[in-house]
Amino acid sequence: MKISKRLLKIASMVPLDIPCADIGSDHGLLVKYLLDNNLVPFCYASDNKKGPFERLKKNLSTYISQNKVEVDLVDGIKNLTNKYKTIIIAGMGGDLIKEILEKEKDKLKNIEYLLLSPHGKEKELREFLTSNQFQIIDENVVYEDHYYEIILFKKSPEIVNYSTKQLEYGPINLIKKDETFINKYQDRIISNTDLLNNHQLNHLRIQEIKETIIKDKNILKELNC
Ligand SMILES: C[S@@+](CC[C@H](N)C(=O)[O-])C[C@H]1O[C@@H](n2cnc3c(N)ncnc32)[C@H](O)[C@@H]1O
Known part of the structure; x- marks a missing residue:
């Protein structure tokens, strides 16, 4: 099987x-x-x-x-x-x-x-x-x-x-910089940006999504991706 x-x-x-x-x-x-x-x-x-x-x-x-x-x-x-x-x-x-x-x-x-x-x-x-x-x-x-x-x-x-960064993204993921790990966060930035631009969201949720996008972008920048 x-x-x-x-x-x-x-x-x-x-x-x-x-x-x-x-x-x-x-x-x-x-x-x-x-x-x-x-x-x-x-x-x-x-x-x-x-x-x-x-x-x-x-x-x-x-x-x-x-x-x-x-x-x-x-x-x-x-x-x-x-x-x-x-x-x-x-x-x-x-x-x-x-x-x-x-x-x-x-x-x-x-x-x-x-x-x-x-x-x-x-x-x-x-x-x-x-x-x-x-x-x-x-x-x-x-x-x-x-x-x-x-x-x-x-x-x-x-x-x-x-x-906090290691707990959030994974300490080994951050060292390995595996392609699928990078893709996950690149895709998350795209889907969160789409959420912000094309959906009705409450103030709290908008704030939360904006913070996640910033964090994800910072991580990818630190990893040179
Ligand atoms: C989506 S399946 C995942 C099956 C398999 N572990 C995998 O990864 O392919 C989740 C399984 O966990 C079982 N499950 C959920 N809560 C549980 C619990 N408290 N104790 C034992 N099994 C549980 C469900 O009945 C279901 O069969």
Whole structure:
């Protein structure tokens, strides 16, 4: 089964040979890919809804019968055991990812890596995790009809301080200056300018959009793009 460019990029960032948990696994295709390619020894795949849960069980049936996957119909990371050192959460809003992790903050003590791909609120998620002893060790932006951010956090012995700019755009993104990352902000400037010019917006929203355009332009200028 072919997996999307986004899931392929996520798979390429998964820490190798470490048991991992895919929360909100839905179709289970990421977990299937990781096991098909022997990238991790065993996995946990969960979802909090019956439809996706049945789907992931079907797609992972071979690995379930080989005891290489534990599946669970549960909210968030409530049932996660300390066998799993990597948590993957992809394809959800950044606020929902933060809520899932914050609700069971104690479980994060046992976690080495968090591989997260939020839809928006990246800054809030970076802020939350870096103030809870995780540092950012890799980042990528993928384009597949939308721009998707993927962030790899690693447990850190001490709190690493990041600037507001790093929290907002991603410290590794700013170093890598990857073409897709640059395109994301060039496109955002264009769509925000269009919003300002062609749509009825309230005063607060206009102010917010203007500030975002200025910030994005400044970042691109700093990066010489
Ligand atoms: C858009 S899908 C993303 C699927 C897959 N992770 C991916 O990136 O392709 C989001 C999935 O998260 C599940 N989900 C939402 N909230 C959840 C929660 N609190 N706990 C577990 N799963 C959740 C949804 O049921 C859905 O199957």
